[in-house]
Amino acid sequence: MDIETPAALIDERRMAGNIARMQTHLAALGVRLRPHVKTSKCVEVARAQQQAGAAGITVSTLKEAEQFFAAGFSDMLYAVCIAPDKLDRAVALIRNGCSLTLLVDSVTAAEAVVAKGKATGLTFAVMIEIDSDGHRSGVQPEAPELIKIGQVLQTGGATVKGVLTHAGSSYDLDTPAALQALAEQERALCVRAAERLRAVGIACPEVSIGSTPTAIAAQNLEGVTEVRAGVYVFFDLVMSNVGVCTPRDVALSVLTTVIGHQPEKGWVIVDAGWMAMSRDRGTQRQKIDYGYGAVCDVDGNVIDGLIVSGANQEHGIVSRRNGSADESLVERFPIGARLRILPNHACATGAQYPSYLAVSSAGDATPWPRFQGW
Template sequence: MSSKPSSVVDALATRQTPELILDEGRMLRNVDRLRAHLEPLGVTLRPHMKTAKSIEVARRVLTGGAGPATVSTLKEAEELFAAGVTDILYAVGIAPHRLPRVQALRAAGCDLSVVLDSLEQAEAVVAASANAPIPALLEIDCDGHRSGLKPRDPAIVEIGHALVRGGAHLRGVLTHAGESYTARSESELVAFAELERSAAVDAAGLLRQAGLPCPTVSVGSTPTAHYARNLDGVTEVRAGVYVFFDLVMAGIGVCQIEDIALSVSTTVIGHQPDKGWVIVDAGWMALSSDRGTASQAVNQFGGVVCDAAGKPYPDLLLIQANQEHGIVAVRPGSGARLPPLPVGTVLRILPVHACATAAQFDAYAVLPATGGPLQSWPRFRGW
């Protein structure tokens, strides 16, 4: 832990619950781990800020605090730019109605690039580039997970030509191996990383063979970023949830439960002894209703329950959540015993999905890496 357990327990005992707790020491170790892995592979890390949505986190994650960065909303881009981040990739397919905000950010000095995968989007970007070119990357579908063009689709060249002829900037290609979240072994994770790399490199080759520019070849997801063994032809890697990790990532094998830097504090408010239930004041409004571990080898239900110092109880889970009530119980079929948890006991619950859980809160209560009293780091929300 970043602080002595007793000091953490004492601090949390006096605070309102539920509250989003961030262990800065764990976060910094997670950040350093990925940097150390990618450095010898010769690529730039472009952290994705969609999970953190925080300037204080960005200052600790981004190189020099100024970028490069990835965002999932223009709200994130606007907040980061106001804080001095100037190199930003908006990595969600561009909608035409958002282009005026893109133009405004670029006119103010932000090097903001957009992503697209259709001729219609390209035409909208070209129209918005009449006075000042907007840089765009073509999204490539490497695994059928979501959006994008197939790596050898002739439309890649057609769209590239449309952008260049129209006066926009063709900045490169981008892909995301979202299906890596289904991996269940190291060999599968390594294979997904190579699938991601080869798809982006193949698409970049199509553009270059057609005489089109492709300076950026961007790949990334938290699982593939950690298990990439060869990134030849890639210029940058994007990842986001690695900063905090969560139970989904632990279930995949990308991290250990002890690496998870986020938790939600909650207070015991009642008991149902005949059912083996402990009732707490954190429901799905605080933790989200994400059940991303349900298909994994170990189902963590709504989250792993820890004591106030952050130590997990054996097989104690949030097994059910209502809007503002959570139900804590021993894992079904487990031989573990329900610990004594009187009304008023403060617990911490590790999130299934860090992005969804963090999104419920306006701030982090931070356990500083150097010790000392809890700090408050604001989060921003919206689109």
């Protein structure tokens, strides 16, 4: 490939297979898929998901919301609890025709949304975040605060669109049984929260759940209306360790060039350091530690046992995962040779680049811009 390195490559064939797999699975379970576009932050990727049957998108920043709206996407869920000082940007989007749903998980945040709605004459569509696994944020499904938040949102300026949860602790699991159990817990607790709101007369039409591992593991989604998942579009080595894909499914890789050697150490030096791969070491705590990434040949085929074992800002060290000094790597990968590196965390690696190069089955590489910022 005549491409300057390091470069972020998307394998279009693999990506299409990942999209089809998730879409087919969730359609069979009778729910909508609202993909989380924070992984790619790329219009071309989101359009491929939309064309496969996705309904709306999930965003993690208002910059994403603004950029995707400008690109023609109108139905979006901002799945981060809204900060009061960001409400003016939400107002601008809605007034321009964007169907934007907001998220809160406290009475204070709900009061701020209601106040802004009344001041601007808008009625915000709002979801309440539910904590289904102690992972991060959200209100407990049995907490009195859940009802209080719902009641605040019914006082004008807003309406309760539904409840939302994210079982992020699924990233810590690695067996089908554990993933299926968490997927059921995620479903049941979010549905329970919706039932509690409905029982006191607060309409709660939507029940939104999702993480890539639980979405794939789910066997029953009764009571759920939509699933949000993001990293499935590319997958990565963390997901491989979780057990929901294999390295052969990972559609994002970093193209790199060999720039030197340390023969006595069995090291091959490449021009993809942590600025190219990101600092994410998510596999370090998992059953297989891939260092800063797994090494593939230039066509994307995994080379068994090779990883980027160390990284400086612009230098990566390719070596045996078991630490053995393999001097044969010097001859095998001479200076100027090209390799691809699979990322630990696709979202973090993608964030290092202003654009991707989408590689077709025919080998053509097309630039796909990527959003940056908040």
